[in-house]
Amino acid sequence: MYSVLANLKPGERGHVAAVDWDRISVPEGRRLRELGLVEGANIELLHRGSLFLKDPLAVRVGRTTIVIRLAHAAAISIAEGSAA
């Protein structure tokens, strides 16, 4: 089952199936990759925003926790289960 990172609920896990890099600016895309958000990375959604706002997201990528905004998370497709 595929979903996008932006729609995950806290606690849901999976791995990055595809990233639509065209929807992300070049430097921001590079920064995401540098932080390990690449195709095949195992992820878990940890937290979503505060108060009534659901932005940004805290995502565990490998052994790191990173913060990204919904706009970017919408470009990242997630598949269930961990990558080989």
Add this chain to the structure above:
Amino acid sequence: MTSAMPMIAFVGNPNSGKSSLFNALTGARQKIGNYPGVTVERKSGRAVLSDGRPLEMVDLPGSYSLTPSSPDEEVTRAVVTGHQQGERRLDAMVIVVDASNLEQHLPFALELIEVGTPVVVALNMIDMATRDGLTLDAAQLSAELGVPVVPTVAVRGRGIIELIAAIETLFDGSPHPIVEPAEHGPDVDRQLRSRAQRIARATTIGEPPERRWTQRLDAVLLHPVLGFAILLAILFVMFQAVFAWSATPADAIDVGLGNLGAYLGDAMPDNWLRSMVVDGIIAGVGAVVVFLPQILVLFLFILVLEATGYLTRAAFLMDGIMAKVGLSGRGFIPLLSSFACAIPGIMATRAIADPKDRLTTILIAPLMTCSARLPVYAIIIAAFIPARSVGPGIGLQGLVLFTLYLSGIVGALVVAFVLRHTVTKGASAGLIMEMPRYQWPRLADVALGLWQRAWIFLKRAGTIIFFSTMILWALLSFPKPPAGSDVSPVRYSLAGRIADNLVAPVVEPIGFNKDIALALIPAMAAREVAVSALGTVYAIEAGDDDEEAARALGPKLAADWSLATALAFLAWFVFAPQCISTIAVTRRETNSWRWPALMVAYLFALAYLFTGVTYWAATALGLG
């Protein structure tokens, strides 16, 4: 072989412990903090090799690759590739990696090794890896990378001697051509990462569930409602503590200075020198020094927050709100350090990638209540706001202080919103940030930080505040009114006449009296000078009337000013850009006079407006 001192640099991912290692090796006191982007400038220091040869070491801002995304990372690239203006090429590099997060730190290490400069890898934070249940094989890592690897624990000084020894072996005297690193596309990034992953797996034994403590704490601290409430509570307690914890030492300093002034007043012959010492130095500079305990309490909170790793959580919680005004949560960290002082805050914006986001953050940084405002706020609050309790554990004075800080924050958000729709218009910036694990604050680091702050504060009191007060004292003391005249010496003096004729007409409509008008001019140099200036004005005005002169500044203000005027004075300092250094650093960081000019103009306009509104409202409510 050159005879010049060899030069090496510390390079690596943000928050890997470069500055901690640099401090351990050179004895320097670079700022350490548990969030990415603490170091934003290159900083050099010296160490000695085992044979006594000196060695120049450079601490660099953390970076994720050699393709810079923000101004601080540009510095790192320039130094690594030898393009830094006026700087020699590096003879070697120490690549600092976090042992408990190799997969994340090795891609940059691999890229750095390819540059061709001799390197040694410091496998830092071994203690954290052990705590997480990881065992690392340094020899295996060294074999995989083809460079020496030294395990270290920077904060305990472990592995330092071995690191020096490893550095020594790198100077073989042969020249090293630099391979200019290319910008990475997705493919190269993926390759680097899969290599890093393979090496990390080959050298790490045991991979337990990660960071259990951090995740448990985050479940509470990042909870959408509870977490936000905790953030507000922390800030609230901080401002309560500024008054509650500092009362006793502040009173002691106050009494001590009062006694000193009285003693010198009696002991010295009645001449201009006595007036300068008692009215200028003790009444003026002393009025500011009294606030040292309050400043230290404030810094205690800021330092502990920086050291634990909570700051990035605060940024996470605030990002939703900051996004609404066009800022990123990344701006929260520079803005929070602006509570200490806008200058390091403005410098910290170098870690913000988006130029417009960064510029907006710089322009609103002076609205964060810096510690120089604390003496101004504290003296007025102490004089006019009763030390009453308005609820369990909630003092009215702390509440008023909290409101003043809040006014600055709300003002900043509104201004940011306006700026982002006008002069710094542009696509909304994203937020991509790493969240470090929590760490216990190290007592030695916090103590050192406090000591440094106390020193900076006292140095300011001894220099900029001292000199502004001395100049003001001279301008207030001369010319003297003719004998028998009933004009007050202050009003007759040069400073009094300038203030009364030029400044007072402008500020009287917003509720300021002539003494405030007088204090505002020297306070352009630094905000605390407003307090020392008032101290001097009232001391000179009291003249030989001993009883009057012996009274501390606070009670004098309470007797002379209306509550409406006092509130107006507070409102003024929420906004007014009374700090030359902030203006200068804005000019430097934005590389133009345009932005500091805009900053000063909009801040003065807001200050005037809000002071007026406060005064008129208070007068209408019968507080005049």
